[in-house]
Amino acid sequence: MKLKSISRRVYRAILSVSVVSMVVMVMTVLLVNEDLERTMLGTEFAQEREFILTNNIGNETLVWDTPNLAVMFVPSGKPRPAAMPHVFRGLPDKFSAEINIEGQTYLVSVDTVETGLLYVAKNITHFEDREALFEIALVFMTIVIIAFSLLLAALSSRRIVRPLKLLTERISRIPVGPNMPRMETDYAEAELHSIAMTFNRFLDELESYVRREQSLLNLASHELRTPIAVMSGALDVLETRDQLHPNDRATLQRVRRACDEMRDNVNILLKLARRESGNPAQEALDLAPAIRRVINDLKASPHAVHRVILEEQAGLKVVTDPVMVHMLLRNLIHNAVQHTQGDIWVRIFDGAVEIEDRGPGLTADQQAILLGEKRVSSEGSPLSGLGLYIVTLMAERLGWGLDISRSDQNGTRIRLTPNSPVPAAAGHP
Structure with a gap:
């Protein structure tokens, strides 16, 4: 999963808020400005139209054409004059809109009154020019606000995330061990102070748990080794008496091997559980005889030996x-x-060594445990004896690679890769 930066997320949040606020402000200003302009022009236009209707209309055709205002009145039943202002030409009897003619903008209204048809056109070019300048200024201010928002978002995100980075650095500097130092709690922010206090309480509980586990391991070490020592001593007594039948003597040797193997297994399990840092015993080992010994040890399982097939394609x-x-x-x-x-x-x-079966295959959860990606399984361990977790610990302790090259309904293939093979020509050291 790709990790995301809190600093970048805060930066984007601040920048998004600033941009959205700016867009809303610009749209509001444009709408208000447009409404204000229309209201002003509409009021002026209505006043001039009312003045013309009140003072200058009779039964005669009226044509008044100036650069800023053009008026034409056509009484009912009379034709439009031939020398009518250019802005009124080709317009229908009912019309109200803006018209651009030769770079000039006119607000034109054609309306039917009681005595005839009234044409009014007002030049609003200066309003349009002012509106264009206002839009240019608004664009410039928008660019300035965006630049300021980028700077503000960068500075704010760094300022907000700086205490979190400090907290992370302090946590990463805490060494892992039996006596871990506690974190500083000198934070001005209440949330970070609470996190530091909670983390210190977690360290207290963790150390208490480790001490309890260490005491349990010490007790288990004594309780496990004592019965093994008693069994070994009893076997020594039986051998010293030399009163056994040859068949019983062979059985006694099998018990002796099992007892010695149990002692070695207990020592290794305790070493793994204690996470002792000492290097394991290093000896030259030929894996083929070791695997044959394992297969022979499985004779107690019905038909186990006949099912396990050893293929030695190369010496290792x-x-x-x-x-x-x-x-x-x-x-x-x-x-x-x-x-x-x-x-x-x-x-x-x-x-390498491969172990392949024709079983139902491992589940995804079991594969994750075996590959060391998961420490525990909610569904229980599918392996007997030590279980998946212990197998992973042993491979990790040895420094061997452990990989699942295949696991499906046709079976599972597990590959072990030793990290220190002895060259064939070198022989035993």
């Missing part, structure tokens, strides 16, 4: 944490075994 050795890699591969393969019915292919390429 990496320098990584073998225990965490084993957990990552086991969870992904076990999830495919548990949630699908068909064959599962594990392919080893030069620089």
Whole structure:
């Protein structure tokens, strides 16, 4: 989603208000000016027409033609004179409008009175010239107002957004850690002061929550490791007695491996949960034997081994944490075994490992969790064991790339890309 700037939004809002206000003002001024001009001309025109009707009309034809006023009266029943003013020529008996003749503007009225037909034309060119000058001045003022609005919008937007930028900078400078400093609350604006106070309360609650989680992890560390240590000790006692049948001894070795694996898994889970910054154990690991070990560990699942097909198209050795890699591969393969019915292919390429099934595919929410775009799922995790979130954490901890190359109704293909493959010619370090 494209982010939008508050400063630009405020700038546009102020500029829009200024432009709309200016347009409304200009339209109002033009309408008022037009109405005022028509009212003045109409009043003068009516007064002159009334004066002519009162004093100069008889039973004779009247023709009066001056540069500013032209009047002609034709009594009823008589024809129009041949030498009539130019402005009246070709006009109908009922007419009222403005006429432009030779660069001059006339307000003309032709009306029937009781005794005949009255023509009146008033030269309003000076009014039109004044109106043109007024419109030019109005355009100039509009340009000035627009320029002032641009400047005002730019200055106002910066002034309004400056405290928000200061608040953002202060928040970004707060280091993430167990003891985070609190924000300054010296804001003159009540809203920003309230935001700073709320953020400080949020930091208080967050630190309290982290402390509670840390205490819980410490307790879990003890409670999880103690039973494992007890089981390991009991296995040592059984081996020391040396009273087991060879078949029981083989079973005991399987229990020993499971107990050791549980101990390693608990250590890694606690390390992930605590977000320890130390680098994981680095060893050279051949992924093909590691994957075979995972497949053999799945023998407890019915028909699991026969469904998982390993295709080693190229050898792949990496320098990584073998225990965490084993957990990552086991969870992904076990999830495919548990949630699908068909064959599962594990392919080893030069620089990548792919796990492909023929299941119903992952939902959009599940894919977002697996790709690290989402931390929790409202519908629950589709993976068993550690779940999608833990798988993401392990891949992130190892520095491996994790990508869903395909997920639809025909199945899912997940691609793992190690970040430190060992060249084939280099061998084990």
